[in-house]
Amino acid sequence: MASRNFATGILLSVLPLVFSNISVAGSPSDYSEACECKTSENGTRTIPVLIRDFKTSHPDFETMDGVDYGIVKEDLGDDGRPVYAHEDRSKTTTGKANFDQWYRDVPDVNMAISKSLTIREIASGFWEYSNHSFFPIDREGFGNQRNYHNFHFTLETHLKFYYVPGGQFTFRGDDDLFLFINGKLAMDIGGVHGMIEKTLDLDQVAERLGIEPYHTYSFDLFFAERHTSESHFQFQTTLELECL
Template sequence: MKTPPEAPPRVTPVPSTPPQRLKVTPSWLLFAATGALASSLAAAACGGDSGGSTDTGGATQGNGAGSGAGNGMGGAGQGGGLGLTSGSGGGGIGGSGGAGGECGTALQGIVRDFQVSHPDFEDDLGTDLGIVEPLLGDDGKPVYAGDPATPTTSGREAFDQWYRDEPGVNQAIPVSITLEPAGDGLYAYDNSAFFPIDDQGFGNEGNIHNYHFTYEIHTEFDYKGGEVFNFRGDDDVFTFINGHLAIDLGGVHGPQSASVDLDARSEEFGIAPGNRYTLDFFFAERHTSQSNFRIETSIECFTPVEPPQ
């Protein structure tokens, strides 16, 4: 009997694989990730005050360490600052940020440099509470409350230039800071020589540092319950949570401290856990003196938003 021929093996066709599109990560993202990793590895935990408001004395002539701001590279200054990045020279990663940006501990903002001749700079010293109204303006800026002036400010027209671009009056420079782990669930940025725009803008005007500038940050955070936000520094600081004034350290003075317990003031701020809220931060350095700047918070993550124009 003939043995039937062996059937040839069945070959299953393999569908051709379409070419894969190569994802190219933009160079600025690689640069940002590298910088963030380096900053995280190099940063040291920060201590410091977080108690109630305290005036530690009047302004004195500063001769402290450099700012730690590089032209786009940033780095820590000798004053103990961590993760400060200046956008000068086109190399900075800081700046205005963008709506819908990634949540993190970087706070992106705008520094505006002023000349010493501005009427609100190099003038009277002293604590000056009540410079701004308790509610943020519809344009996302503090509303001047002087009638017609305050002990350390000259009037509405001059104050309204602090946080708005005014050609010939100020120069805007993007600057970001990064909060680093500080223990006990806190994150901090601490710089006892906060001069982020030395030799930029209008320059130092014959001083060892550029002492005449403002700084604004606009961000959002998810309120989970139990958060705190603390600041210690000089000169003016106005911090708004959900549009409500949470910290008022107005005036030209030595380092002062303020603490905000979000739970304790939740009704005042109109906030409830499980929702996202705005945090708007305004700072001014107005005198040839020390420049201290410390933020400490248990807010774990901030989302940058487009700053108001």
């Protein structure tokens, strides 16, 4: 049924899209992807993402597993990227120097590839992207490296949304997911793990995030796929995501 979602209990509603003065955190200075969100008449919206392919030999990929909350600090860095929160290492990461490569271009360590995701309006004002076999760069970058899919990559996108009371965002997937709203960490699903589902209710965390209804705020999402043998990437939201 169109009115149900994988996080039961979310109330679907029609959300007006009326923009006020924009108050958004700056996007990364080297995020060169031209952000053009394309909305079609048949209820789809295409958003740009930047994916970085990694070799299986990277020490943060393939070798560890487990849920690992608190990998990143609460605030985005001045360059618009997550800031590593540990002096040494975490359960599934090997230190700041290696983590800083996840979302930055580093020759011979990663390869940046521009892609897009198409989200669908499955009910009025309710958007979904769902992929239980999320391998967007198979045979690209460094290639599949003797695997049947390319399992080692990160993804980022930098958007904005107009905050209407009742706004929600649900993510379900593996592995790491760091979502920042207004430059503040709003959702943390760190680590190398099976599918985990979390729902963000903006009304409940608005004060912590420093947001108020009827204003526009930044939406910065960072994802990592670090281990064979599955890759799930799903979200459902009432937020009208737009480009910066």
